[in-house]
Amino acid sequence: MSEHILEADGITLRFGGVTAIHDVSFHVNQGELFSIIGPNGAGKTSIFNTISQVYRPQQGDIHWKGESIMGHRPDFVAQLGIARTFQNIELFPQMTVIENLLLGRHIRMKQNWFQGMLWFGVAKVEEMENRRRVEDIIDFLEIEEWRNHPVALLPYGIQKLVELGRALAMDPELLLLDEPVAGMNLEETEDMARFILDIRRELGISMIMVEHDMGLVMDIADRIMVLDFGEKIAEGTPEEVQKDPNVIAAYLGSSDLHVSSE
Amino acid sequence: MINATLQLAQAGSGATFVQTLTKALALGSVYVLIALGFVIIFKATQVLNFAAGALSMAGAMFMTILISDGGFPLLPFDNPLAPAEGETASIAVFFVHVLIALALAAILGLVIERLTIRPMVGQPLFAMAVITLGIEIAIRPFNLDATALEGRRLGVPWGADSWVWGGAVVPKSYIVAMVIASIAGASVLFFFRTKLGVAMRAVAFDQEAAMAQGINVGRVFAIAWAMGTALAALGAIVYGMAPFPPGGSVSQEIHPLLALRVLPVIVLGGLDSVAGAIYGGLIIATAEVFAGQYLSQWNSTLGSGYSTIVPYLVMLFMLLVKPYGLFGTPEIRRV
Numbered sequence: 001m002s003e004h005i006l007e008a009d010g011i012t013l014r015f016g017g018v019t020a021i022h023d024v025s026f027h028v029n030q031g032e033l034f035s036i037i038g039p040n041g042a043g044k045t046s047i048f049n050t051i052s053q054v055y056r057p058q059q060g061d062i063h064w065k066g067e068s069i070m071g072h073r074p075d076f077v078a079q080l081g082i083a084r085t086f087q088n089i090e091l092f093p094q095m096t097v098i099e100n101l102l103l104g105r106h107i108r109m110k111q112n113w114f115q116g117m118l119w120f121g122v123a124k125v126e127e128m129e130n131r132r133r134v135e136d137i138i139d140f141l142e143i144e145e146w147r148n149h150p151v152a153l154l155p156y157g158i159q160k161l162v163e164l165g166r167a168l169a170m171d172p173e174l175l176l177l178d179e180p181v182a183g184m185n186l187e188e189t190e191d192m193a194r195f196i197l198d199i200r201r202e203l204g205i206s207m208i209m210v211e212h213d214m215g216l217v218m219d220i221a222d223r224i225m226v227l228d229f230g231e232k233i234a235e236g237t238p239e240e241v242q243k244d245p246n247v248i249a250a251y252l253g254s255s256d257l258h259v260s261s262e
Numbered sequence: 263m264i265n266a267t268l269q270l271a272q273a274g275s276g277a278t279f280v281q282t283l284t285k286a287l288a289l290g291s292v293y294v295l296i297a298l299g300f301v302i303i304f305k306a307t308q309v310l311n312f313a314a315g316a317l318s319m320a321g322a323m324f325m326t327i328l329i330s331d332g333g334f335p336l337l338p339f340d341n342p343l344a345p346a347e348g349e350t351a352s353i354a355v356f357f358v359h360v361l362i363a364l365a366l367a368a369i370l371g372l373v374i375e376r377l378t379i380r381p382m383v384g385q386p387l388f389a390m391a392v393i394t395l396g397i398e399i400a401i402r403p404f405n406l407d408a409t410a411l412e413g414r415r416l417g418v419p420w421g422a423d424s425w426v427w428g429g430a431v432v433p434k435s436y437i438v439a440m441v442i443a444s445i446a447g448a449s450v451l452f453f454f455r456t457k458l459g460v461a462m463r464a465v466a467f468d469q470e471a472a473m474a475q476g477i478n479v480g481r482v483f484a485i486a487w488a489m490g491t492a493l494a495a496l497g498a499i500v501y502g503m504a505p506f507p508p509g510g511s512v513s514q515e516i517h518p519l520l521a522l523r524v525l526p527v528i529v530l531g532g533l534d535s536v537a538g539a540i541y542g543g544l545i546i547a548t549a550e551v552f553a554g555q556y557l558s559q560w561n562s563t564l565g566s567g568y569s570t571i572v573p574y575l576v577m578l579f580m581l582l583v584k585p586y587g588l589f590g591t592p593e594i595r596r597v
Contacts, residue, residue, distance in 0.1 A: 073480075074473040075475075075477055075478045076476075078476035086470070091468070092463075092464055092467040092468060093467060094467065103464050104475055106460070106475050107475065109457050113456045113457070113458060116459070117453065166475070170475065
């Protein structure tokens, strides 16, 4: 069990009479880029919300490094090292890029209120360390020029990067990326793909990515899980998933068409 | 009659100015304290706390109950106080009672947050605001029942004593009010530089994102309500010191409406700005007190209570020219 960093077992989530997720199990290996795909409303984002415990599934269990995280608060899950980005950007709009990223350092701060008020001791040392860390991330994501802009004024693609940067600032071990390239043009998508690959290679962070851009998913994911109407219909490497008749049927409504590997 | 007033004002114009200014700053201090209570709760929860009036008065009531009803059994010292008019507490006893009253007010804030606000997290803000209005209505009768018509005395150690500086008579209470508000204002300003203060700002912007950063939203809500209620209570206690009401008491006449008088302050300063609450409180009180003093020769035309209208005129003007207030955060929209 322990080689799987995250393990979900028989998750079922219902909203009243609607079953959003039905008996879904999966696992994520250390350092892996695991992708969840599926048509709209298949339950992809709901999976994220159950991992971060914003939703409480009625059945099933989720283990993080062998320990159950069920029933804990979302902020506790974040402190374990599970960071996430959101499908519809959830930044702190009036704050600058730097301030947003510094907020990602929140769980890493150990200062007490007195030190924070008067800015001495641990608070001062920490602040400088956090600044340095944030500047590294800004450097990494190549958003230097936007550093002091309030994020509400930035272009959409940059906001997506800032959100990724804020998640990285938490020094996570698992990153949940909810549609990281939604609404981006080709160039921005390629940039984002490069960053995601760099995060895996240079920082060694495991990732779960929900994405509609099949080209991106097939190119960079290690393993893919396919959901349809809340149920898992396939799981495997990109090649396996593309050939799976259930997947082809779910996406195209008929099994005699092929999904392009492009 | 009008001529006589004018002559009097001219004779001691320097002293009059000093007296008016200290009165303005003292009233401003009360406004600042209560405005800070509004601002903290608004900053964390985006809710304008309409219960501030009842909660602040309840806090002052705790104080009077502690100090004047023959003792509080948990106090480590024997409470000798059931102050009649003019009877006072020692300074140490007085301030210990203030602190206990503030702690009780904070607990009241915590309980209200847990019972009525927390279940509404994620619901429309308007619904939460209406709930605070309900709390105001529910608590007010307790306040009024507990208050005698002539008010309940706080046993303020210095009573209505004054210092006289070069002809200007300055009540000690005014100076105490300024000191208390300065300490509270500075503490709140610095508080927002702490980890918790920053977390509070983050929660205000986006609760879901704040949770994803590992911030405990429920705890932030609770602390904001505890602090907000205690600050409002402190404002009401200070406002019970003579000569705000001439005898020095928590009274049915002036205390229930105190929070309403602070509304122009937070509109002027900006609902979510600590600096705004401080500047707003001082500006509004200055306008109110100076209008009361220097326009008094037109009493017959304006009516005797016109100075209480001045804050609302300032507020209306502010809403027309700068609806987010002097220091409030304007909503950023991309165009």
